[in-house]
Amino acid sequence: xxxxxxxxxxxxxxxxxxxxxxxxxxxxxxxxxxxxxxxxxxxxxxxxxxxxxxxxxxxxxxxxxxxxxxxxxxxxxxxxxxxxxxxxxxxxxxxxxxxxxxxxxxxxxxxxxxxxxxxxxxxxxxxxxxxxxxxxxxxxxxxxxxxxxxxxxxxxxxxxxxxxxxxxxxxxxxxxxxxxxxxxxxxxxxxxxxxxxxxxxxxxxxxxxxxxxxxxxxxxxxxxxxxxxxxxxxxxxxxxxxxxxxxxxxxxxxxxxxxxxxxxxxxxxxxxxxxxxxxxxxxxxxxxxxxxxxxxxxxxxxxxxxxxxxxxxxxxxxxxxxxxxxxxxxxxxxxxxxxxxxxxxxxxxxxxxxxxxxxxxxxxxx
Ligand SMILES: *[C@@H]1O[C@H](CO)[C@@H](O)[C@H](O)[C@H]1NC(C)=O
Ligand SMILES: *[C@@H]1O[C@H](CO)[C@@H](O)[C@H](O)[C@H]1NC(C)=O
Ligand SMILES: *[C@@H]1O[C@H](CO)[C@@H](O)[C@H](O)[C@H]1NC(C)=O
Ligand SMILES: *[C@@H]1O[C@H](CO)[C@@H](O)[C@H](O)[C@H]1NC(C)=O
Numbered sequence: 001x002x003x004x005x006x007x008x009x010x011x012x013x014x015x016x017x018x019x020x021x022x023x024x025x026x027x028x029x030x031x032x033x034x035x036x037x038x039x040x041x042x043x044x045x046x047x048x049x050x051x052x053x054x055x056x057x058x059x060x061x062x063x064x065x066x067x068x069x070x071x072x073x074x075x076x077x078x079x080x081x082x083x084x085x086x087x088x089x090x091x092x093x094x095x096x097x098x099x100x101x102x103x104x105x106x107x108x109x110x111x112x113x114x115x116x117x118x119x120x121x122x123x124x125x126x127x128x129x130x131x132x133x134x135x136x137x138x139x140x141x142x143x144x145x146x147x148x149x150x151x152x153x154x155x156x157x158x159x160x161x162x163x164x165x166x167x168x169x170x171x172x173x174x175x176x177x178x179x180x181x182x183x184x185x186x187x188x189x190x191x192x193x194x195x196x197x198x199x200x201x202x203x204x205x206x207x208x209x210x211x212x213x214x215x216x217x218x219x220x221x222x223x224x225x226x227x228x229x230x231x232x233x234x235x236x237x238x239x240x241x242x243x244x245x246x247x248x249x250x251x252x253x254x255x256x257x258x259x260x261x262x263x264x265x266x267x268x269x270x271x272x273x274x275x276x277x278x279x280x281x282x283x284x285x286x287x288x289x290x291x292x293x294x295x296x297x298x299x300x301x302x303x304x305x306x307x308x309x310x311x312x313x314x315x316x317x318x319x320x321x322x323x324x325x326x327x328x329x330x331x332x333x334x335x336x337x338x339x340x341x342x343x344x345x346x347x348x349x350x351x352x353x354x355x356x357x358x359x360x361x362x363x364x365x366x
Contacts, residue, residue: 020045020089021113024215028112030222031089036123042090049083049100051108056083058102065097089113095220114222129163129216129223131156139225140214142195143236143337145262147270149200151234153179153193155214155225160188163218167193170211170226177210197231203269206230232334237272238262239342240312240327248315253347255314257327260339273332276314279304281324281346321347 020043021029031043049060062085066077079085079098089095092115099110119125130139133156144151153167167179179195197210211228238260248254255276259267280303307314310332326344330336 024114024222027110028114030114030116031095032116032118033089033091034119035091035117035121036119040090042088042094045087045089045113047085047087047098047100047111049085049109051083051100055102055108060100060102060108062098062100064099087113089115091115092220114217114220116222116224127223127225129157129218129221130214130225131158138227140212140227142210142212142227142229142234144231144234145236145238145260147200147202147231147235147265149197149202149231151195151197151210151231153195153212153214153227154190156190160184161218163216165191165214165216167195167212167214170213170228173211174208175210177212179212202265206232232331233336235331235334236337237329237331237339239339240272240274240329241342243325243327243342243345245325245345245347247321251318252315253318253321255316255325255327257312257342259312260329263329271310271332272329274309274312275328275330275338276307276309277304277326277328277341278307278316278320279324279326281322323347 021031024030029045031045033042034040047062049056049062051060060081060083061078062080063076064079065074076099079087083100085098085100087094087098095113095115097110097112100108102108117125117128127139132139133141140153140155142151142153157163165182167182169175169177176198177195178198179193182191182193184191195212209228209230212226214225214227216223216225240257241260243255243257245253245255257274259272263270263272305320307316324344324346326341328341329339
């Protein structure tokens with residue numbers, strides 16, 4: 001009878017010491033600090049050496065790495081004795097790896113304290129590890145190629161410096177999502193993770209958002225960012241494939257294309273809609289080189305025609321021959337993004353060159 005009460009009591013005792021810090025993962029705790037106050041109060045954290053009964057009776061002491069004296073050399077410094085250590089955390093030097101050891105200096109346990117600067121010295125809560133996307137004001141951008149439950153999230157960092165990052169489902173999130181270990185791109189500025197919803201319900205209406213938390217650690221600094229979304233709002237299909245052009249009758253040409261292969265959901269349940277661009281050949285290249293110029297100039301130069309199509313073919317009048325064609329796709333019913341443009345195709349022109357030749361020839365005879 002006395003046992004359960006004792007268990008609850010000791011759990012409470014255990015919970016109290018780190019209340020000023022919260023657990024991020026095994027052996028790692030985060031202390032939230034407001035750096036803006038003149039007299040920074042900091043937080044007092046009591047660390048417990050979580051070790052066996054036998055070891056508790058040995059002469060336990062705590063050590064912490066310090067590079068205080070010589071900036072480029074690290075050494076372990078004794079910071080206390082006993083199974084408990086009271087640490088006052090005010091600034092980054094107070095954070096780090098606190099290791100408890102026995103008399104023989106064997107490691108019994110360690111606790112890493114990280115600092116989350118919730119307000120910095122200037123009174124703002126700007127982040128240093130994670131970079132806000134200038135356009136969207138968001139830290140994390142997620143995209144799905146389809147409704148299958150797979151999606152990709154990415155985020156930027158201002159400069160690389162050996163971060164540790166992981167993405168988890170937000171606490172209380174009702175959708176079961178699993179994300180891979182984030183990978184840094186070769187330019188070392190964008191991280192990407194591939195996520196998968198387990199037990200995805202394809203034909204049901206999405207009523208709960210996917211809610212994710214990105215945890216970022218660099219040295220003793222911790223930051224997080226959250227995102228929540230419906231898959232239907234982040235769908236961006238791959239471009240349509242196999243665009244081809246063929247003459248239909250003497251007066252028309254036909255464009256054909258396929259759904260992107262990655263749109264691996266039933267086309268009848270998840271139809272796409274398409275947009276076809278018809279442009280003078282050569283315009284595309286010129287426009288690409290002027291990409292960074294003002295929008296006004298771009299618009300005035302562009303003389304493309306756009307056609308909205310629900311199916312996977314489009315019949316055009318013959319006068320459209322000899323141009324460049326591209327097609328893009330979007331989920332027909334969701335309010336999500338257009339795909340990138342497909343590989344553009346130029347049509348084989350048969351009529352005009354012949355006429356040109358004959359007119360030159362007739363000129364020659366004159
Ligand atoms: C903390 O220090 C202990 C003892 O040196 C070591 O075993 C442990 O791997 C360190 N942990 C981290 C996360 O640095
Ligand atoms: C989550 O994904 C990892 C690999 O990315 C896999 O090893 C693990 O089994 C997955 N977890 C679940 C619950 O599916
Ligand atoms: C993100 O950081 C804030 C501030 O430290 C913290 O209160 C919050 O719990 C963290 N979010 C998650 C999901 O851990
Ligand atoms: C589309 O083209 C690819 C090669 O680019 C080919 O492998 C694929 O079979 C084509 N798809 C169809 C449906 O013809």
